Amino acid sequence: MHNRSYEFWVKTSSIVTMVMVSLMIGAKTWAWLASGSASMLGSLTDSLMDITATAMSFLVLGYALRPADDDHRFGHGKAEALAGLGQAAFIAGSGCLLAFHGIERLFNPIQLSHSLLGVWVSIFAIACTLVIVFVQNKVVKYTDSIAIKADSVHYKGDLILNAAVLLAILLAYYGVLYADPIFAIGVAGYLLYNSWDIARDSADHLMDKELPDDEKQSIFDIARAHADVHGVHDIRTRQGGKVKFIQMHLELDDHLSLIRAHNVADEVEAMLKERFESEVDILIHLDPLSVLVKPSPTHKIDKS
Numbered sequence: 001m002h003n004r005s006y007e008f009w010v011k012t013s014s015i016v017t018m019v020m021v022s023l024m025i026g027a028k029t030w031a032w033l034a035s036g037s038a039s040m041l042g043s044l045t046d047s048l049m050d051i052t053a054t055a056m057s058f059l060v061l062g063y064a065l066r067p068a069d070d071d072h073r074f075g076h077g078k079a080e081a082l083a084g085l086g087q088a089a090f091i092a093g094s095g096c097l098l099a100f101h102g103i104e105r106l107f108n109p110i111q112l113s114h115s116l117l118g119v120w121v122s123i124f125a126i127a128c129t130l131v132i133v134f135v136q137n138k139v140v141k142y143t144d145s146i147a148i149k150a151d152s153v154h155y156k157g158d159l160i161l162n163a164a165v166l167l168a169i170l171l172a173y174y175g176v177l178y179a180d181p182i183f184a185i186g187v188a189g190y191l192l193y194n195s196w197d198i199a200r201d202s203a204d205h206l207m208d209k210e211l212p213d214d215e216k217q218s219i220f221d222i223a224r225a226h227a228d229v230h231g232v233h234d235i236r237t238r239q240g241g242k243v244k245f246i247q248m249h250l251e252l253d254d255h256l257s258l259i260r261a262h263n264v265a266d267e268v269e270a271m272l273k274e275r276f277e278s279e280v281d282i283l284i285h286l287d288p289l290s291v292l293v294k295p296s297p298t299h300k301i302d303k304s
Helices: 006-035 038-064 079-107 115-143 145-173 179-206 213-224 260-274
Strands: 229-240 243-252 278-289
Touching: 006 038, 006 115, 006 145, 038 115, 038 145, 038 260, 079 179, 115 145, 115 278, 145 179, 145 260, 213 229, 213 243, 213 260, 243 260
Parallel strands: 243 278
Antiparallel strands: 229 243
8 A cells, every 4th residue: 555656545535525525515415405404504614615625726737746847947846835825715614704704694583494314414524524534534544645645634624523413403493592693603713724734835845945953853863864965964854745855965074975975875865765755856965074164162054
């Protein structure tokens, strides 16, 4: 299973997600039309945004997974982040519309009909979401895809959302009419918060944010572990889709031959590629020790 390609896993995740969400949309539409529940409408709106965002991600991932070409020498991976920004815009818009609907229903509450139908649909939606989260967790484990990781965070939140809708309908069934619009407004707040979270992560990706500190420390430790490497500095990292980009300077003895220094760089590169399961693009600059400025005894070297 680990030998499956990045493309296989992300496409499988997208297809499974769209099938499950389509089933939820059909069930929630039926429950909303039958009961008139504002919180069920909120859940339906969220599912509509989910399938729109997932479909958009599926199409954009097809472009993002293309190999590098003459016009895009670093690949097309940043298209994943553009899909994330599109998701954020859709989700924020739906959150605002749902908030207005919930506020209106708060001032004009109505008695829900066919409430038990909404209960069963909410339970069905929770089951479908659990399937989605399970598949996405597997895909993130094998690929570390930013787009799928963002989707996974969103659907984990949907488990809470569907449980909240279930509770709102049960309370309304027992006569607490204000529970339904209050939960709808709460769902709207959740959607707005989630859209901000996705937009922030996508912006970090587009702005070439560094890899996590533990990964950078691992890069430093691996490079420094080579017997011929005396030091490592100016480590720079970023990620574009499935590819991690790593740049660094290695500090080597002056007397090393050019061919030996070249081999050292190749060996360090091979060690780093063995460490990371995803694709990596590594650029190494070699510095002889004599050209480096020697720090004073109290000066601390920034390993990163």
